[in-house]
Amino acid sequence: MASIICGSIAYDTIMTFEGRFQDQILPEQIHILNVAFLVPSMRREFGGCAGNIGYNLQLLGGKPLIMATVGADADPYLSHLERLGISRQFIKKLDQAFTAQAMITTDLANNQITAFHPGAMNDSHTNRVGDCMAHLSNNDRHIGIVAPDGRIGMWEHCHQFSQAKIPFIFDPGQGLPMFNGQELLELVDLATYVAVNDYEGEMLCQRTGLSLHELANRLEALIVTKGAQGAQIHAQGKVIDIPAVPAEKIADPTGCGDAFRGGLLYGLEKGLDWETTGRLASLMGSIKIAHQGPQNHQPTRAEISDRFKAAFGTAITL
Template sequence: MHALICGSMAFDTIMVFQDRFRHHILPEKVHMLNVSFLVPEMRREFGGCAGNIAYNLKLLGGSPLVMATVGDDFAPYQARLESLGIAQQHIQRVPQSFTAQAFITTDLDDNQITAFHPGAMTQSHLNRVADAKQVSLGIVAPDGRDGMLQHAREFKAAGIPFIFDPGQGMPMFNGEELLAFIELADYVAVNDYEAQLLQERTGLTLDAIAGKVRALIVTRGGEGSQIYADGERLDIPCVQAEAVVDPTGCGDAYRAGLMYGIMHSLGWLKTGRLAALLGALKIARRGAQNHVFDRGAIAAMYLEQFGERLW
């Protein structure tokens, strides 16, 4: 059976400014800002929530199906997915558009200025969940607004359990819409900031949200994560990473672990630990898809970290 991953496919163009923004942005002149930063260091990474989740799930031995809309410039990403053996039949090209992409400039203090172009992502509602076959679990990850609303309803109508993962798409929805997502979803996954925003917009506590779904998962960065399920809260510690290099894509790696654990009935403790391990592997490498592992390596790391077999 497959995991259907509804979300964005994107290119991330990352540039490094070898100075500090504060030396070039005058507070008293922000009303007439006109600055230019020389960025001799630049790299282009493969990203997007759906792409990142699928990448990690594939490395675990899972069978991800990506459902996304992309632009005319998608060819390099297409070639990458082919090399990884990730199915593309539900990735739809939107003519005369760009694939979603972020342009990120970082200074020496790790401050960032980001411009995001959604491009073809805004047309994600062109895809239909019903077109995907043999799906046992889905996820509605950050994507076009209309697509996220539609895919949540379609998962429910098809009887396919799914994770609602609003991520950076949270600001697009009001309290009533977020409540509707929670009512439709089987699982909700957010980070600690998003959890606070979700509570404020819906008027529900975390315990109340958890009571409406099979599980509520809250990631807390270096403080680990919490899984609310079966009337209890399970605290999952953070796994010590080889190095802390780049947090981009850590949440997506964690969600791939969640999906694998749910699909293989690993139980919440083992599922949370696997997800945390994937996050630690990701943070040690730059970019969202440059860490590499296989099932044997994951099993060995899991045994070393937790003193028990993973599978």
């Protein structure tokens, strides 16, 4: 089984502010907010939701097929994917645009302020799930994920997966505010699974007017991550609590949610039960947060298996 990963490919410019944002912002003056943060360190990383999810799935030994749009400046990223052994067959290069760019400033409390230029991501709808499927064997089963991307692309790819009868995860993430309640409910009903963090889950409930329990009843599974509190998987009429795995250190939260989703896809590819899948996803998030940048952790599958057994007391074969 392969995973078709629809979402953004982006360059992340990550800066560190050696203080706390809250100490620099005066609540009584927020109507005339004008702040500047000195960022002594800065680095450029390979990022974007589709790139990050694919990277983590590849680490686990899964089969990521990234479907995304990039700009004229994409060659370093495309070469990076080739070195990892991730196919670029379904990544479309648009020479008239920049690759999406995220400018992320993190403070010492791991709060983040992000400015994002979508660039080529706005044309993600020019990729079609059917074109991807035409190049794949009909004998293989596939799973999809629609991660944050251009609005039209997210909308159309959800419908295309549904029409092709390919089970998929709807992962609205930062793209959730682009859709109203009725639109979100339609996308939930098309999806097989939905993955959100706790803040996004609350927003999803507010916009659709449904509780998490009611949303879960429309899906095979609803996955809600809760940071250091772990995660909950609502499936088959019950709630499975997934513990967080303590990290070796807290270096950088960027891409932790994508690492978690890479673990989800691997579990779905391999037909693992939800408790094992959730625990593996939690471990991947823990491994990621101990490293700067979304794609710099490099554990072997044997190391991931060893850490899984150490964290949960049971073995897993990757």
